[in-house]
Amino acid sequence: MDQSLPALLLVVLVVLLFLHLHLPTGIASSAFNSTTASSANHGNTIPDDHHSDNSQHLNVKEIMANTKIISQPQELLETHQETSDRKWKLKLLHRDKITAASLHHNFHDRFLELMKRDVSRFTSLIRRLTINRTSSTSDDPYHHEVLEENFGSDVVSGMDQGSGEYFVRIGVGSPPTSQYMVIDSGSDIVWVQCQPCNKCYRQSDPVFDPADSGSFAGVSCSSAVCDRLEKAGCRGGRCRYEVSYGDGSYTKGTLALETLTFGKTVIRNVAIGCGHTNQGMFVGAAGLLGLGGGSMSFVGQLGGEAGGAFSYCLVSRGTETSGSLEFGRGAMPMGAAWVPLIRNPRAPSFYYVGLSGLGVGGVRVPIPEEMFRLTELGYGGVVMDTGTAVTRLPTMAYEAFRDAYIEQTRNLPRATGVPIFDACYDLSGFVSVRVPTVSFYFSGGPILTLPAKNILIPVNEGGTFCFAFAPSSSGLSIIGNIQQEGIQITFDGANGFVGFGPDVC
Template identity: 65%
Template structure:
């Protein structure tokens, strides 16, 4: 609900909690005015129902293979069209042979954090700003033209959110990972001389009437760094230090979203791929480069898209929508920060963190992008789960949270989390709010489930943040869950709210 004041108040009626958690966003119109403390300093969280509600439900894979059942598209008149897809957490698409071992929450969490650490390490290495020129070129190639989440994820299993699309003519349904830090639509292809396991049959280009290879002289091939030419066709190859790689041909293909058809999309057709990117057939790159799906839609959608990441453990789906119609009225808009060295990534101007309604004493410069080196800054990333901050910011933030939770019994560290609590036997607990402060006066206050998460079935909860070990900050998907996030690349803004999912 919108309140007629400088502050917009949006109620998050979370399906797994009996209480209403509130997300507070300062309206951009009030950017010139000092931020006011009109939001509550504490929230109440139901411990037992949070544990029960975030148990991951593992349905049969066959229940999610019905493409028409789970996909729908809206065509909107005017200058462009909207394409809308359902969005699933990867735990819903785990192959049957992996289900039993992943039913235990703690083991599942440790596996997810292992994947997450690999993903974050990859981003930190790419975006550190202090690499040699050749290393920086390789990192840009990996991120922009192939998709680091796809390839690094092959070995590490990263990538948390999937969409279901039709590939080829006639369309074959495929699960694809969404990644805001990657710039290509990439899929495993037959003949598959070396491929990882996926839920759907591997795509066979010979069965598609719309598939055709890109010639070496094509302008599309020119946009791929280090492209090779074999028998007149454009080939790509990317390898990584962890031993994972993808090799294949660049092609044009048709993608289908329900009844809507998008023709002539440049995709990577991988014939040799190494790793364990479980479940997904490939990746739908949503980065800021020209070869991403958003970039290729271009004039059809105005470079705009919006997504809602489904909350952990629910059997519902989130959404991913492309087009100007996806831009909500009433969102709080934060300017995008451009990093010329890494244009695929969406940087935002975070200037501070808050705990319990009090801004933590961290210099704004800690979050600032270095325009010379391209290092530092704050990246919004759907492929990273846990948010990370430089050590100076994280330590101050964690200590502020600890100072306001002395009433809660502590637990030992779990994996990458160093701030945990033993809430066994509690019905509800009172926890301080966590807020992100942006330039212009906007403040995003998170629901409790987006920063204090259960790590087992025994009542252990941890603060879902960790130090980055570098100058880079990453806003991960746990902190983004349940909040409508919109990217207006053409005009240079990211919006939060007002809808929830």
């Protein structure tokens, strides 16, 4: 036997090991470290805290290829929808897919616009929560705005939906007129721009005309539906609504009952705002589909028809695929890991969750759990939000979290920070890099480990990636849609739980 054969085999093994360590591999999927649990029995979710690997691959080349693709505006056609006796499903599109404005900017410009919208939304959210905790006074800017315009009162939404990052397509009226609608898990009002339009922003579809709908019915001031608004105005015997936001966006008009159509599913007598005067950063969408926790949101109005449940998968921005939004208990997945929702009576629209800590590379960052706790006065806490892009954390928690990540990525070349990020990397010379995992530790034990692409995101076409988290000067934390992308998320408001997984999308 040739004595050189064992040596040759050893060389081959070494080469194969080298290739395995250095060639790019697929991006690791997000995973909730929990054993399977029945969606009908939230309390039996059993976490598995063992990590087989505390790092994962970030496919730099693939992600950078997507930054160079500028999607054509979405054709104004019906999106694919599936219906059954237990659920109804429709496509979920990112804002850039249907707004022609995206054709006129490169990736970096679109990123800067996103950050501008996101800062505006976050600032308004903080301001609105502060207003919700205090009674109106003569110094309240919203109070002055209403008086100057001779309008009785305003309806305050849970969040500023100005960023409008994810849209669905539904039918409004009878016969149904197809409209793109922003989804907002922090708003309790469903509204569309309406003719006659005293002031309207640009939208992709023709503005809805109630005169063409056989099912449109105005709501009287004495109606029980009008009473369900937090505050309502009245003019000419008709119930009036107004939703104002801290960034100057608003919608005003008449409250009405109307039919909404989701594929073959028809929902009658939905209370919607018919907005005759509108302004804001909703460009592309006809209005908003509020999915918040209050009684006037779309989910709240459905009641028993959907069992207080809905599920969504947010598609990653920059890709040519679409996500999904489903209503009904039939949409609740088997095998999800369930986390209790926390109710804040001072902000009933918001979906709060109990976050106990953060992890980097499988190691828990030393942050006091109290930093994420919702107080009895309604301060602090952690909100799940579809409209905020970047996850915000209290400054002290963010800095400890960021420093732990930087410590475990010392092998990666750093880059200059960009708005609003201060931990960035130059990955222009890489095909794939190995990065530490990032995890959310939820109260009760479950741990959500994020996909690598939800942690480091590209901010330009030159290969600069940034740690997609930011500090909050307030005590409020927000889990944004960048961190939610690609993860199946289910809200069971009726029973007070939010589920993660088990599928990725």
